[in-house]
Amino acid sequence: MVDKIRLEILSNRFQAIVDEMAQVVSRTAHTVFVKETQDYGSVLVSRQGEVFAAPRRYGVLMMIGMPMEGALAAIGDDVAEGDIFISNDPDATKGMATHLSDVYLWKPVFIDGELLCWSWTFIHVSDIGGRVPGSIAPSSTEVYQEGLRITPQKLYSAGALKKPLLDMIKANCRTPGQNWGDMKACLAGLATAENRVRELVGQYDFATIDATVDQVLDYAETQARRVIDHVPDGTYRHTDYIEADMVGLGLVRIHVAMTISGGEMMLDFTGTAPQVRAALNIPTYGHHGHWMLITGLVNWICTQEPGIAYNAGLVRPMKVTIPKGTILNPEPGAAYGARYATSHKVCDVTVCALAQAVPMELPATDSGQGSILLVSVPDFESGGHKVSVIQPIVGGAGGRPADDGVDGTMVILNFLKNIPTEIFENEMPEILIRHYGLRDDSGGPGKFRGGTGIEIEFETSSPYTSITSRSMERYIFGPPGRLGGHMGATGYTTLHPGTDREQDLGKIDVLEMDPGDALRIGTQGGGGFGDPLERRAEKVADDVANGFVHRDTAQEHYGVVLQADGTVDDEATTSRRDEIRASRDWTEPPLYGLGEAREAHSALWSDELEDAVAAATADMPVHLRQFLHARLLTAVGERLDAGQQLAPVDVTALLNDLRATTAA
DSSP: OOOHHHHHHHHHHHHHHHHHHHHHHHHHOOSHHHHTSOOEEEEEEOTTSOEEEOOSSSSOOOOTTOOOHHHHHHHTTOOOTTOEEEEOOTTTTTSSSOSTTEEEEEEEEEETTEEEEEEEEEEEOSOOOSSSTTSOOTTOOSGGGSOOOOOSEEEEETTEEOHHHHHHHHHTSSOHHHHHHHHHHHHHHHHHHHHHHHHHHHHSOHHHHHHHHHHHHHHHHHHHHHHHHTSOSEEEEEEEEEEOGGGTOOEEEEEEEEEEETTEEEEEOTTOOBOOSSTTOOOOTTOTTOHHHHHHHHHHHHHHSTTOOOSGGGGTTEEEEOOTTBTTBOOTTOOOTTHHHHHHHHHHHHHHHHHTTOGGGSOOOOOOOEEEEEEEEEOTTTSSEEEEEEEEEEOOOOOBTTBOOOTTSOGGGTTSOOOOHHHHHHHOTTEEEEEEEEOTTOSOOSSBOOOOOEEEEEEEOSTTEEEEEETOOOSSSOOOEETTOOOOOOOEEEESTTSTTOEEOOSOSEEEEOTTOEEEEEOOOOOOBSOGGGSOHHHHHHHHHTTSSOHHHHHHTSOOOBOTTSOBOHHHHHHHHHHHHHHOSOSSOOSEEOOHHHHHHHHHSOHHHHHHHHHHTTTSOHHHHHHHHHHHHHHHHHHHHTTOOOOHHHHHHHHHHHHHTOOO
């Protein structure tokens, strides 16, 4: 029988251990990306590979669904006290690591010679080698271009450092000192966890702590199933697109059919695009509850049950079906670096699908972009490179059922902290931050306004400045609104802003800049929630006064007419709102406010047609599938643009014509 009081006490003790572990990593790290932005993780893991405690305030907050079974299988039974293992290889760890820049270190915790659990930490290293500074570019086509692959192996054996391995790692990256500094921070975190777990066992005993690990996982599962069980049973579908135009791939479809039944959630991604020759693939290996597939759903459960035990038991009710060879379950060797663009799109489609069942429990779509703006300049003293993150480039959160969206950040990425300009410029004096602030008039109109995006402008004084900004998204289709709310603004990137050389770049892959060049980036606002005409007119006037909304937007979308002094013209506002209502073609607010561009696309590309395109190449070998799927999309698109009506059977005929011209 479970002692519920002791279970609650030990659950909180586990939480305290991982929180302290995380603080140690943060306080001893070397790079701004870890110590300021906080792209790192620290957890406790059961012997079987399930995360049983993870921080809720420090570092990356969404990794409870991280599968460790593959990494444990790779190292086998050769495990002793004092061993510390290392890997960053997505394929060798079977989806624990998800791109090469995340370096994991993990350690067994032995008590009197018996293995109790594992602790692991990871840090996103600023550079792990590869074809570009910072290692990640959307245009990489295979994992071999993205840096050094470290298969699961011992970095320390019985407490002794394997220096040849460390030297090899350092020799293959552009920032060896920083990387080793961050790795030592991870080692400090692992030592902290080991000490605290041993203290806990000393206070109780091995058998009690061992049993509680399983109990706390079961407890979280029970709580999560209770939340899911209140959702009406049924199947809910949604589609969205990764905008891979910067690598010549156009729109890449992500489709989900979410089935709710008996406290369980099945996510079927059949119909999702094949893996791509770009760094957008997610190596999930089809794991149920994989963290890169269920983040938005975990946030929803935690909102419904704030006191839930935060561990992998929470994701046990989330099952997935993902065909092999798709962008969400690629064959080994694919490029993975910018996989977060895809993960965030999965979050969008799963949340939008769930919103069909419980619309008042979920916000409108957030900005959809979790990009990292990174710069590399020559180090003229050493002859090497200096590499650093400038800022996480995220946008606003979606409007909520009872409040505006958060400005300048997103709920799903709220763990990514801003880097203070002074700290960044001290470390990279070659880069001058000209402007960094909120982007006005970018949040989607709604009863509850979408959060605003951000704007950043910087100038370089160094030759051979290299800029990457992976995972830029929603430059084509803005973040959808919800229940009558409008979409948020799309993003932009401008080279030489405010000059006669001003140039719209769209998304960045790799950008080379010369001394005196400047770049300005504006991120997306979140979608609005609810009918904008239901927003209090005085609230709209305040938004205008504070720079969140333009006067013309207030009048066009909110129906609020302002006088010269900024106060509301009540009579003109009533008239304008009546005019907008009369012009609408709906009586009930639409669930999604997709925007004109997305609606025009959906009018041509029905789900049935896209399903047919996905199914036509589904059984082909991966390279042939990539080739023919891309050309089939082009061929179908040309005919749709020409006004032709296509049925699924026409897709098969087109594919046969394409195959006839392919040597394979």
